[in-house]
Amino acid sequence: MTFAYTSDAAHAVFGLGPVSERQGSDISALIDLIHAEDRTAFVDALEESRLTLTPLHEEFRIIRPDGAVEWIETRAAPR
DSSP, X not given: OBOSOOOHHHHHHTTOOOGGGSXXXXXXXXXXXXXXXXXXXXXXXXXXXXXXXXXXXXXXXXXXXXXXXXXXXXXXXXX
């Protein structure tokens, strides 16, 4: 699955380099950083959003590449 758009700010929150330094907008790199206890619920909500074409609004923890755990809130709209 890919995002049509991900901002450099979103990548910075996840502790990743700017989009221009990454290959495409593959969501798997971001999902891999979601805390294991939150990942399934997020993926399920993302899939429901995709199938029903309803907006996604989720809160979950990520583990940044430097090991820091952060709570984040995200919103997305399927197209």
